[in-house]
Structure formats: C-alpha cells, structure tokens
Amino acid sequence: MPTILRAALTATLALTLALGALCAAITAHATGSWTRIQQNLAPQVRHASGLSLALTDMDAEIANILVFGNARDLVGDRAQAQKLYAQDRASVSTELQGATVSAGNDAAAQNALVGVLNGLGQYEELASRATSLNDQANAPAGHPAPAALTAYRQATDLMRDSLLPAADKLIDTNNTSFTATYDDERSLLSDxxxxxxxxxxxxxxxxxxxxxxxxxRFRRVINPALAAATLLCVTVIGTAVSMSGDEQHQLGIARHDAFDSVVALSAARAVGYDANADESRDLLDPERGGQYSDAFFGKSQQIARIDGSSLPTYSSDLDAARRAYLADHGDVRFGGYLGAEFRNITFSGERSAAERALAAWADYEHTDHTTREYLAAGRLDQAIHLNTSWAKGGSNHTFQQWDNAMRDDIAINDHAFSDAVASGRSELDSSLVLIISGTAVALALAAVGVRLRLREFR
Known part of the structure; x- marks a missing residue:
C-alpha cells in the first residue's frame, strides 16, 4: 500500500504541476501577444498612416505655394503653406523613424520603407526646384512659370506613382500582420x-x-488536505478558462471594435488630405484639370461612397444620404471609410464625433462644388481665395473642421484600444498570481494529505 500511495501521489503531483505550467503558459503567451500588439503592431500601423498623411499634405502645400505666386494679398496664406510644409517634412522624418523601429525584422515592412526612402530625397529636390523657379519668374497667382510647373508635375507624379503607393503598402503590410496575429492569438487561446x-x-x-x-483503505470519510487541493485545482482551471475567454473578448474589442475604426479613420484622413491636394493641383495645372478632378471624386468616394453619384451631383447626394441617416441611424446609405465607421460605432462619444465628421465633410464638398463653379465661370481669383481660405466658410476652414472631428473620433477609438490592452494585461497579471499560488498550495496539500497516511505504516 505505501508503494501504491507513493505512485499515485507522484502521478497526481505531476498532473497538478503540468496543469499549473499549462495555465501559466497561457498567461505568459497572452502577455507576450499584448506586448507585441502594443509595442510593435499597432505603432507600425499608426506610423505608416501618419507617414502617408504627411506625404500627401507636403504635396498639397507645394501646390498651394505655387498657386499663391507673387500675390501680395496671399502672402499670409503662402507663409502658412510654407510653415505646414516644414511641419510635414518633420512629421515624415518622425514617422519614418518610428516605423523603422517598430518594423523590427519584418521584411515586408522594411521593403516598403525602403521604397519611401528611395523617392523622398528626389521629391524634395523637385519640390524645391519648382518653388525656386516660380519665385525667380515672379509668377502671378494661378499662373505658375512653365519651368516651375514642369518640375512640380515631376514631383507630384513621383509622389502619386511611387511614394504614396509605398506608404500604402506599408499600411497594408502592417495591418495584415496585426490581423494575422489577432486571428492566430484568438485561435490559440481557444485551443x-x-x-x-x-x-x-x-x-x-x-x-x-x-x-x-x-x-x-483507511476508512476515513474525507482527507481535508486532498479535498482542499482538489478545490484549488478547480479554481486554477476556472481561472485559466475564464481568463482565456476574457482575453479573447478584450482582443476583439481592441482589434475590431477599436482599432478597425482607427485604421479606417486614419486612412480616410490620408485620402482626404490627398483629395485636398487635388483641389490645389486643379487650380495650379488646368491642363491636367480633368485628371485631378477625377482623382478628387475618386477619393471623395473612398471617404464616403455614394453609389450612382458623379462629381457634379456628389455634394447633393451626400447631403441626402446624411439627412436619411439623421432621420434613422440604421439607414447608412454611404460606404467608404466613413460608412465603415458608422457601421462600427461602439464607444461613448464616438457617434457624435463621427456625425461631426460627416457634417464637416459635406460642408467641404459644398465649398469644392462652389470652387469648381468659379473655375468654370473663369473666376480664377475667387476660386483661389475660396479654396485656400482659412476664414469660416473657406475650403481650408471646412477641411480643418472635418480633420478635427476625425482626430476626435480616432482619439476615442485609440483610447478604447488602450483600455482593452490595459484590461487584458491587468487580468493576466492577477490570473498568473492566482494560478501559480493555487498550484503551489495544491501541490503542498496533496503531498501533506498522503504523507499523513504514509506515517501510519512506520
């Protein structure tokens, strides 16, 4: 009997130890996944999105500087554009550094970064040449010097054909990596x-x-130590099962409820900045006006798609869709990035911010429609002033209102993402303590409970 008891105890202790090790391994693995998400995957997407936005605005500000020309009444606006261009350059540098650090050993992300770095210096050289040639020619507003326009065309083509696709590839690569990690982690937690x-x-x-x-064998109703060890093991099991389910839930909040909106809204901001640049390009280069107008409409559709719409009718069509939504929040007739956001509203304050963004985008489209009417009527000066005005009702002002609302919406989802990460990590910490301590005490109690019986054989 002592031999049987020792063998049974050894097997039981081994199973208890294996249970504790497995449950502890679950928490350790989940902690590592949260760390990777928080320190690598999410920052990679954020840096890539910030890089794309800064690049698009750089090109928009160069176009604005060339549009302003030597107009004395636009000196203040030109100075503002130059300031924004400098800020964008600094942002590009910051985002590139952050993206490089967070990319780590991710080969796909590193290749995309190389694509941006290879073209950035050439773009800045062409942009500098364009503004310098325009200043030397003392070109009037809306009538850039031919040589300056040629240099700008080369710069903006490089931006649209090389730099922005590389930045978009970086976003897609990083977001795909994040999604894959999320799917793998949820599946592994279930297993x-x-x-x-x-x-x-x-x-x-x-x-x-x-x-x-x-x-x-000993004619005793119950062994208190073994009973307590059994209850502790049940507690360890319950903790591990509950914890893994909660971690899956927090992962869902972090990835789909929160970060999906962060990605969509950040992409919308970058596309919006590029659409805003198309407006300036349209004023700067009438020969390419049709190309830039089509590009503007395509980007407007990316932000808030209205099926069956066209550039002349888009503003009124968007207004109709917005009125339908305000009458019934379940009636979302627009797609695109904003449509994706309105179908994923989850957190407090998110709907209000999204509605402000939609209203501001509708206002911005109104100013664009008016700008195009001025251009069609040959009223270039009025088109330039409306398109570049920071005063209330001006294109830059309405665009800024839209961007502010988008920032607020992103901040709400970003905060929810951080809360989900913090909640997930916090539960892991407490669960790990309970699993380790519960396993250790269960091992001790099981050993004590059997040893007390073994003493009877001495």
Whole structure:
C-alpha cells in the first residue's frame, strides 16, 4: 500500500504541476501577444498612416505655394503653406523613424520603407526646384512659370506613382500582420482553453481517485488536505478558462471594435488630405484639370461612397444620404471609410464625433462644388481665395473642421484600444498570481494529505 500511495501521489503531483505550467503558459503567451500588439503592431500601423498623411499634405502645400505666386494679398496664406510644409517634412522624418523601429525584422515592412526612402530625397529636390523657379519668374497667382510647373508635375507624379503607393503598402503590410496575429492569438487561446480544461479534468479526476483510495483503505470519510487541493485545482482551471475567454473578448474589442475604426479613420484622413491636394493641383495645372478632378471624386468616394453619384451631383447626394441617416441611424446609405465607421460605432462619444465628421465633410464638398463653379465661370481669383481660405466658410476652414472631428473620433477609438490592452494585461497579471499560488498550495496539500497516511505504516 505505501508503494501504491507513493505512485499515485507522484502521478497526481505531476498532473497538478503540468496543469499549473499549462495555465501559466497561457498567461505568459497572452502577455507576450499584448506586448507585441502594443509595442510593435499597432505603432507600425499608426506610423505608416501618419507617414502617408504627411506625404500627401507636403504635396498639397507645394501646390498651394505655387498657386499663391507673387500675390501680395496671399502672402499670409503662402507663409502658412510654407510653415505646414516644414511641419510635414518633420512629421515624415518622425514617422519614418518610428516605423523603422517598430518594423523590427519584418521584411515586408522594411521593403516598403525602403521604397519611401528611395523617392523622398528626389521629391524634395523637385519640390524645391519648382518653388525656386516660380519665385525667380515672379509668377502671378494661378499662373505658375512653365519651368516651375514642369518640375512640380515631376514631383507630384513621383509622389502619386511611387511614394504614396509605398506608404500604402506599408499600411497594408502592417495591418495584415496585426490581423494575422489577432486571428492566430484568438485561435490559440481557444485551443489552450480546451487543453487546460481537459488536463484539469484529468488532474481533478486523479485527485478524486486518490481521495477514494485513501477513504477505502483507511476508512476515513474525507482527507481535508486532498479535498482542499482538489478545490484549488478547480479554481486554477476556472481561472485559466475564464481568463482565456476574457482575453479573447478584450482582443476583439481592441482589434475590431477599436482599432478597425482607427485604421479606417486614419486612412480616410490620408485620402482626404490627398483629395485636398487635388483641389490645389486643379487650380495650379488646368491642363491636367480633368485628371485631378477625377482623382478628387475618386477619393471623395473612398471617404464616403455614394453609389450612382458623379462629381457634379456628389455634394447633393451626400447631403441626402446624411439627412436619411439623421432621420434613422440604421439607414447608412454611404460606404467608404466613413460608412465603415458608422457601421462600427461602439464607444461613448464616438457617434457624435463621427456625425461631426460627416457634417464637416459635406460642408467641404459644398465649398469644392462652389470652387469648381468659379473655375468654370473663369473666376480664377475667387476660386483661389475660396479654396485656400482659412476664414469660416473657406475650403481650408471646412477641411480643418472635418480633420478635427476625425482626430476626435480616432482619439476615442485609440483610447478604447488602450483600455482593452490595459484590461487584458491587468487580468493576466492577477490570473498568473492566482494560478501559480493555487498550484503551489495544491501541490503542498496533496503531498501533506498522503504523507499523513504514509506515517501510519512506520
């Protein structure tokens, strides 16, 4: 009998130890995943989105500087454009550094970064040449010097054909990596939960069997130490199963409820800045006006797609869709990035921010429509003033209102993402303490419970 008891105890202790190790491994793995998400994957997407936005605005500000020319009444606006261009350059540098650090050993992300770096210096050289040639020619507003326009065309073509596609590839690569990690982690947590449950039941079964063996051999109703060890193992199992389910839930909040909106809204901001640049390009280069107008409409559709719409009718069509939504929040007739956001509203304050963004985008489209009417009527000066005005009702002002609302919406989702990460990590910390301490005490109690019986054989 002592030999049987020792063998049974050894097997039970081994199962208990394996259960504790598996449950602890679940928490350690989940902690590592949260760390990677928080320190690598999410920052990679943010840096890539920030890089794309800064690049598009650089090109817009160069176009604005050339549009302003030597107009004295636009000196202040030109100075503002030059300031914004300098800020964009600094942002590009910052985002590139951040993206490089967070990319780590990700080969696809590194290749995309190389694509941006290879063209950035050439773009800045062409942009500088364009503004310098325009200043030397003392070109009037809306009538750039031919040589300056040629240099700008080369610069903006490089931006649209090389730099922005590389930045977009970086966003897609990083977001795909984040999604893959999310899917793998949720699947693994599910597998580990079932493994912990199976091993846990086997461990509890072994403890109960040991309890029954002692009860029958020693004619005792219950062994208190073994009973307590069994309850602790049940607690460890429950903790691991509950924790893994909660981690899956927090991952869902972090990735889909929060970060999906962050990605969509950040992409919308970058596309919006590029659309705003198309307006300036349209004023600067009438020969390419049709190309830039089509590009503007395409980007407007990316932000808030209205099926069956066209550039002349888009503003009124968007107004109709917005009125329908305000009458019934379930009636979302627009797609694109804003449509994706309105179908994923989850957090407090998110709907208000999204509605402000939609209203501001509608206002911006109104000013664009008016600008195009001025251009069609040959009123270039009025078109330039409206398109570049920061006064209330001006294109830059309405665009800024839209961008501010988008920033607020992103901040709400970003905060929710951080809360989900913090909640996930916090539960892991408390669960790990409970699993380790519960396993250790269960091991000790099981050993004590059997040893007390073994003493009877001395």
């Amino acid at each position: 580990l939960r079932w493994a912990a449950l199976g091993l846990g039941l086997l461990t509890v079964g072994a403890l109960v069997a040991l309890q029954l063996l002692i009860t029958r």
